Amino acid sequence: MSLKGLITILSPAIEAELQRQITRLDKPRTRPFYEILTYHMGWTGEGAGSEAQGKRIRPLLVLITCSACNADWKDALPAAAAVELIHNFSLVHDDIQDNSSQRRGRDTVWVKWGKPQGINAGDSLFVLSNQAILDLALTYPSEVVIKAARILHDTCLDLTCGQYLDMSYEQRTDLTTEDYWPMIGGKTAALLAACSALGSLLSEVDEVAQNAYRDFGYYLGLAFQVQDDFLGIWGDSVLTGKSAESDLVSGKKSLPVMFGLGKKGPFYRRLTEGPVHPEEVTGLAEELAAEGARLYTQESADRMTDLALQSLHRANPQGEAGEALFELANKLLNRES
């Protein structure tokens, strides 16, 4: 079965499990609170539907990994829900912290319900994730449940550290690529690492394989982010006509930007002078490339991609789900398989 076929089977099960978890809040007095969450999850309200739900990459990664380890993915559904709930908790708080008014083409939670309720809605998604992971106790031995919970919580600490670093970099220009990796390792890679780690933990593969799966998720996250950072400056849509969407305008401290800052050349000097205007984007992207950032970013993406695929080979995934994992990796990294 192809990745697409697998996704067709897994997606409804993921949505059903997420709904089951969030239903804990569906009581008469807290129904409007519950509806904040069903809106955010993309199930209700204006613009509801698959676009608003996002790709659910993380729960898919949990379940396909589990399946590639010859275990029944159905048993791992609470873990799949848990990582997606963590992801969404971080999105709700992120949007407040960044003052972002749009998410997946719709108004963000805080725009509709205010920041105080937005903070609380994010907190509740976090709680629901903690409750979801304990539901593994229905199927797995208690020792395994505790290991799974520990993976989840350790990952969340990495997330808050990554978030701290990201926010602390906002006003800084004294940064280099060395500051990039721990930030993005926490903010992006840690949760993907948790997905593949959890999927393999909930099977009978040994710890060596579990570590290989974890590494796969981690490098996949890094590779995906670095590639996204590349496109944020040199992507076609950014350079042609939609320059206002360039990371140079938003001020995002992406890998190429931090490379350029570390060079302390013309790019660095321009950035210390204040915000970049859309009409400067093409010239500044060229300058950044001339200073070596484009090559460094591309090579970094390639290196992380290689590490991800090497880790996946080491993990030795089985059957059609195993092939689907390679396909998922190649798809996320925009490579032909």
Add this chain to the structure above:
Amino acid sequence: MSLKGLITILSPAIEAELQRQITRLDKPRTRPFYEILTYHMGWTGEGAGSEAQGKRIRPLLVLITCSACNADWKDALPAAAAVELIHNFSLVHDDIQDNSSQRRGRDTVWVKWGKPQGINAGDSLFVLSNQAILDLALTYPSEVVIKAARILHDTCLDLTCGQYLDMSYEQRTDLTTEDYWPMIGGKTAALLAACSALGSLLSEVDEVAQNAYRDFGYYLGLAFQVQDDFLGIWGDSVLTGKSAESDLVSGKKSLPVMFGLGKKGPFYRRLTEGPVHPEEVTGLAEELAAEGARLYTQESADRMTDLALQSLHRANPQGEAGEALFELANKLLNRES
């Protein structure tokens, strides 16, 4: 040993355990992040010290309960830290949601580091609580650890529901005392119930006793809150000279206020007309008493206090720690023992 003697022994152990848990964030790159938490916990920065740390009632309740069940309180320290971390997570987010600039006589976290970092600092306290509760696995069987984690997470969901209700009441005047109990049950009583439930879970007492301990904590929380609500309107310091501190001025939806709103009399009509000014406080407090709110609030406090003490008798706590539990309850409820 008296309650005071017990507190003298337990307090340093609680602070040490809290510090041990929070040290997870003390790494070179995240040291300034770690220092946000050590500031909030009252250990560092301007005004650090026991005043800034608060009374640590919740961890004390965990440990004294555990001891009154004839178990070794030292083994329960991770659970004690977990509830105090949850309490502090909720305080950090509360202060942002309420725009409160002072906490325990000092600037709040968001005043010093901004709201985005404040949200993240609160999130990290929540994560650290989740990690702390799993540390019980060092001593207790996995099944017990999962039960403890479930108590903690279920409590947190109650907390977010209470917080949702509280915030949703802010602009409303169509409230009655029926709206009060679920709000305060989630916001205040649930976490105290978790404390005594956890303390007894981590011993060898049976489920009947565990439920009695949980009820004790729950009613203790309700009684304490209702008494606090009483003092917020008819307390000496509120009525004499410091009227600006009256709950009538802050607009807090306390029990007497919600009683008065439900009466739909002169008090209700005054509140629908807008904010209350300090010079109105004495007269409005008298009006509220005349409508029956003072008697209802006092009787509610008495009823909850009785239920708390009855539950504690049913739990049948043992030894000096058992006596200290009664002393703690009487002290919190301002009664002579």
